[in-house]
Amino acid sequence: MRRLIWLSVVAAAAIAYPLLLSSPFQQRLGALVLLYAIAASAWNIVGGYAGQVSVGHVVFFGCGAYAAMGSYAKFGLSPLLGIPGGIVIAVGLAAIIGVPTLRLSGHYFSMATIAVAETMRLIVTNTDWLGAAVGLSGPTVPRNIFDLSFLSSLPYYYLFLAVLVITLLITWWMTNSRMGFYLRAIKDSERAARSLGAPASRTKLYAYMLSAALTSVAGALYAMMFGFVDPESGLGILISVKILIMAALGGAGLLFGPLVGAAILVPLEEISNSWLGGKGAGLTFVLYGAIIVLIARFQPGGLLSLLMRRRKPTTETGASHAP
Amino acid sequence: MLLEARGITKAFGSFKAVDDASVTLEQGDILGLIGPNGAGKSTFFNCLTGDLKTTSGSVLFGGRNITELTPELRAGLGLARTFQVPQTFEGMTVLENVMIGAFLRTSHRKEAETKARAVLERVGMIRLADAPARSLGTPGRKRLEIARALATEPKVLLLDEAMAGLNAHEVKLAIDLVRDIHRSGITLVIVEHIMEVIMSLASRVMVFHQGKEIARGSPREVTSNPAVIEAYLGKRAAKAAAGHTPVELMGGPGL
Numbered sequence: 001m002r003r004l005i006w007l008s009v010v011a012a013a014a015i016a017y018p019l020l021l022s023s024p025f026q027q028r029l030g031a032l033v034l035l036y037a038i039a040a041s042a043w044n045i046v047g048g049y050a051g052q053v054s055v056g057h058v059v060f061f062g063c064g065a066y067a068a069m070g071s072y073a074k075f076g077l078s079p080l081l082g083i084p085g086g087i088v089i090a091v092g093l094a095a096i097i098g099v100p101t102l103r104l105s106g107h108y109f110s111m112a113t114i115a116v117a118e119t120m121r122l123i124v125t126n127t128d129w130l131g132a133a134v135g136l137s138g139p140t141v142p143r144n145i146f147d148l149s150f151l152s153s154l155p156y157y158y159l160f161l162a163v164l165v166i167t168l169l170i171t172w173w174m175t176n177s178r179m180g181f182y183l184r185a186i187k188d189s190e191r192a193a194r195s196l197g198a199p200a201s202r203t204k205l206y207a208y209m210l211s212a213a214l215t216s217v218a219g220a221l222y223a224m225m226f227g228f229v230d231p232e233s234g235l236g237i238l239i240s241v242k243i244l245i246m247a248a249l250g251g252a253g254l255l256f257g258p259l260v261g262a263a264i265l266v267p268l269e270e271i272s273n274s275w276l277g278g279k280g281a282g283l284t285f286v287l288y289g290a291i292i293v294l295i296a297r298f299q300p301g302g303l304l305s306l307l308m309r310r311r312k313p314t315t316e317t318g319a320s321h322a323p
Numbered sequence: 324m325l326l327e328a329r330g331i332t333k334a335f336g337s338f339k340a341v342d343d344a345s346v347t348l349e350q351g352d353i354l355g356l357i358g359p360n361g362a363g364k365s366t367f368f369n370c371l372t373g374d375l376k377t378t379s380g381s382v383l384f385g386g387r388n389i390t391e392l393t394p395e396l397r398a399g400l401g402l403a404r405t406f407q408v409p410q411t412f413e414g415m416t417v418l419e420n421v422m423i424g425a426f427l428r429t430s431h432r433k434e435a436e437t438k439a440r441a442v443l444e445r446v447g448m449i450r451l452a453d454a455p456a457r458s459l460g461t462p463g464r465k466r467l468e469i470a471r472a473l474a475t476e477p478k479v480l481l482l483d484e485a486m487a488g489l490n491a492h493e494v495k496l497a498i499d500l501v502r503d504i505h506r507s508g509i510t511l512v513i514v515e516h517i518m519e520v521i522m523s524l525a526s527r528v529m530v531f532h533q534g535k536e537i538a539r540g541s542p543r544e545v546t547s548n549p550a551v552i553e554a555y556l557g558k559r560a561a562k563a564a565a566g567h568t569p570v571e572l573m574g575g576p577g578l
Contacts, residue, residue, distance in 0.1 A: 178426045178435070185412050185423045192410030195372065196475055197398035197427035253414075 010256075018157045025274070027153040033266045034160035035222055039239075040246040040258030041167045042214030047244060048252035049180060050207045051187030052102060055240050056113030059097070059120050060212040062235040063090040064219030066124070069136035069229045074129075078146040079138055079224050086216040094212035098205045114237065121235040135230025138223065148224045156225050163221065164259070167214050172255055174210070183207055184253070215243075238285070245288050248295050251302030260304050265291075324386070325350050325510055326371070326402075326479055331380035333366050340366040342534040343380070348479065353501075353511045355525030355542065357518075359555055362531035364514050365407065368483055371512070372404045373397045384479075398427060403477035407484045407514075409464035411456045418443065418452040420467055424474030439474055446470045446500060461488045462497075469500065473509075480504065481512040486520050498523060518546070530554070 014034075018027045039061060046052050064086035071082030101112040124130050142149035150156065174180045182203045185193040194200050223229040233239075246265050251257025269284045276283060295302070326348040333341040341363045348354055356364040369375040371382060373394040381390045384400055392400075403424075412420050421439035422432075429435055443449045446466055451459070459467060465485055472480055482501070486494050494517065501524055505511055515521050521528060521542055528545045530538040532554040538545050545551055 176432060178430045178432070181419065181423055181426060181432075181435075184414055184419075188412040188414055189410040191374065191394075192406060192412065192471075193423065194394040195374070195398060195404050195406075195410075196424045196471055197395050198423065199393075199395050 014161055018154055024153065027157055029267055029270050031153045031157040031160055031225065032270065033262050034157065034164050035218060035225070036243065036246055036266050037259040037262040038160060038164050038167050038221070039215055039218035039243045040250070040262055041164065041171060042211050042218060043243045044211075044247045044252060044254075044258045045171060045174065045214070046204070046207045046211040048247055048254070048257065049175065049187065050183040050204055051253075052204060052208070053106075053110045053244070054113045054208075054211075055110045055237070055244060056097075056115075056117035057211070057215050057243055058235055058237060058240040059093060059113075059117045060090040060215035061219035061222070061239055061243075062120065062124070062229075063093060063212075064216030064221075065223035065229040065234040066130060066136065066219075067216070068220035068223045069138050070130070072138050072147070073131070073136040078144075079148060079220070080146055083217060083220045086220050087213045090212040090216035091209045094209045095205065098208040102201060102204045102208060114240075117235065117237055117240060121231050121237070124235055125231040131230070133231060135228055135234070137228040140227070149227060153225075156221075160221060163217060167217075168255060168259075170210070170214070174207075175255065179203060179206065187253075241288065245291055245295075247302075249291055249302055251304030254302065254304045254308075257302050257304045261302070264303075324348070325352075325384070326512075327383040328367075328371060329381050329383070331367060331370050331382070332378045333363075333370055333375060334378045339378075339534050341370065341531075344531070344534075344536050345380075346529055346536075348510060348512065350510055351505075351508075353505055353513065353524050353526045355521040355528040356512065356514045356531065357516075357521055357528060357545075358531030362554075363534040364531045365483065366534075367531065368404075368481060368512070368514050372402060372481055398475055398477075401476070401478035402481070403472035403475045403479070404481040405465070405468035405472055405483055405485055407487065409461070409468050411459065411464050411467060413457040415456055416452065417448060417454050417456050417459070417467060420456050421470050421474045424471040427475045442470050442474045445503075446473070462493045465489065465497070466500070469504075473504065477509060479510045479512065481514075483514050484516060485513070486515060486517050494520065522546070 018030050021030070043054065043057050047054055064083065067086030067089060068079040068082035071077045071085065072079050097113070097116050101109055104112055125133050130136065139147045139149050182193060182198040185196070185198055186200050186203060190200050219234065223234065226233070242265070246261035247258040248261070249264060250259065250261030268287065272283055324347055328344065328346045331341055331344045332339060344367050346354065356368060358364045366375060370377045373389070373392055377390060381388055383389065384397070384402060389397055389400065412423065418436065418439055421442050422435045425435040425438040425442070429438070440449065440452060443452050446469060448463070448466060448470060451463070456467065465488070469482070469485060485501070486497050489497060498520060501511065501513070513520070513524065525542050528539065528542050529536055530545055530551050537554060538548045538551050
């Protein structure tokens with residue numbers, strides 16, 4: 001019940017936000033928060049629930065972004081039509097990357113994903129067909145509504161909100177399914193999970209592919225809003241890091257953790273950028289570094305888990321007398 | 324024959340932790356695996372469950388060769404295990420821990436929950452169902468391991484030192500639980516240090532020493548076997564010990 005009230009309040013606030021705070025800056029900020037929340041929620045499926053910390057998720061982001069822009073720049077189609085293509089490529093790539101790397105544990109998996117992402121960035125940077133270092137552009141003047149090229153951020157805001165809701169629904173459905181239970185078990189002890197019949201490799205791979213698909217949608221939406229993609233904005237490792245930090249700050253492995261993280265970090269970054277101009281960009285990453293240190297040191301469960309822990313005290317329940 | 328191991332050898336580099344060990348398990352057996360620390364019984368155990376790949380030899384389950392199967396596939400066939408150091412899913416409740424086992428036979432959450440509750444009822448942990456598993460102490464965790472394994476509906480349950488770290492009273496309760504499990508028709512393999520447990524539970528015992536099987540038989544036969552006493556206590560002690568009951572010498576209080 002209490003959960004339902006909270007949900008309604010958050011939903012109402014999300015719908016009303018761009019109407020109440022309606023300056024272009026505020027609307028753009030809102031849209032960006034939602035966009036990063038989508039990407040971070042997608043990452044959360046494999047990074048949070050399954051505990052496989054991918055630092056190369058930007059690869060899938062790039063698949064979506066390049067597919068959307070490529071759909072227009074190469075074939076003259078609506079960027080929207082690139083989304084299914086982006087998903088297919090991302091899922092295929094996830095399968096290719098996942099089979100060998102998901103066997104690796106902990107840091108080794110993270111490092112392998114970084115290597116793949118950087119390799120991909122270099123390949124694309126040197127591929128003329130994909131615009132090389134210049135990248136691909138979307139329609140400058142929209143031919144029709146399906147080009148999704150708007151001056152105002154408002155349409156993007158609601159589009160992103162809808163996609164975020166779908167992403168969260170998929171995540172929620174997953175956590176309540178056998179797959180979600182298996183992922184959490186694998187995260188705590190892969191060996192024990194397997195001894196109880198959980199097919200660890202396959203479950204992790206499915207989660208990775210699902211996460212890749214949703215991340216590629218986020219990438220496509222990103223490219224549509226900005227109207228272009230280049231190797232830095234579509235495949236830069238810092239995007240991976242940003243997504244990861246948002247999920248971890250809010251609460252990895254919690255449904256609304258990534259949204260909370262995005263709602264804190266995106267405004268911080270945008271405001272510091274607008275105050276300090278181009279010089280602010282460096283400062284943002286100093287901030288990210290500090291957040292990584294703080295999360296690692298004090299609150300591995302993220303801010304949301306801090307709130308939840310306060311409500312559900314975990315004390316010795318007299319369990320030691322159980323047998 | 325339910326479970327059979329033929330000539331299992333497990334080598335780590337040039338060191339043979341298990342050297343040509345064989346065993347057969349009939350429906351309704353309680354097989355005890357004993358031996359001094361480092362004797363290879365846990366390694367042998369892990370070869371049966373698929374946690375370790377055998378260097379040579381084969382494992383058969385219900386006549387089917389399962390040597391190359393993964394632990395999860397063996398679990399699917401009806402081979403369940405517990406861990407010496409409890410591998411509790413810390414981020415879950417007690418009920419959810421057991422549900423992971425129950426999910427092997429159903430993909431429906433409600434069904435898994437119903438079944439997990441029934442198992443918790445059976446092992447006497449139902450009132451802890453919604454407690455976070457990380458709040459359990461060692462005895463609770465050991466019992467939870469057994470509950471999880473039971474939820475997979477095993478034909479054979481392998482217990483790896485399920486009683487280690489329990490006090491005398493808790494050991495008695497755990498023995499009762501194992502007897503109850505056995506009565507329900509599940510065949511058991513137990514690795515145990517506590518001789519009292521082996522003496523009161525096992526129908527057959529296999530003794531390991533330095534990777535090799537040195538004795539097998541009923542618990543009484545095995546504990547009066549000079550080679551076994553020597554393996555535990557050394558040659559001189561074994562001579563000096565003549566006249567004492569072997570159970571006393573091997574750390575059990577006697578029955």
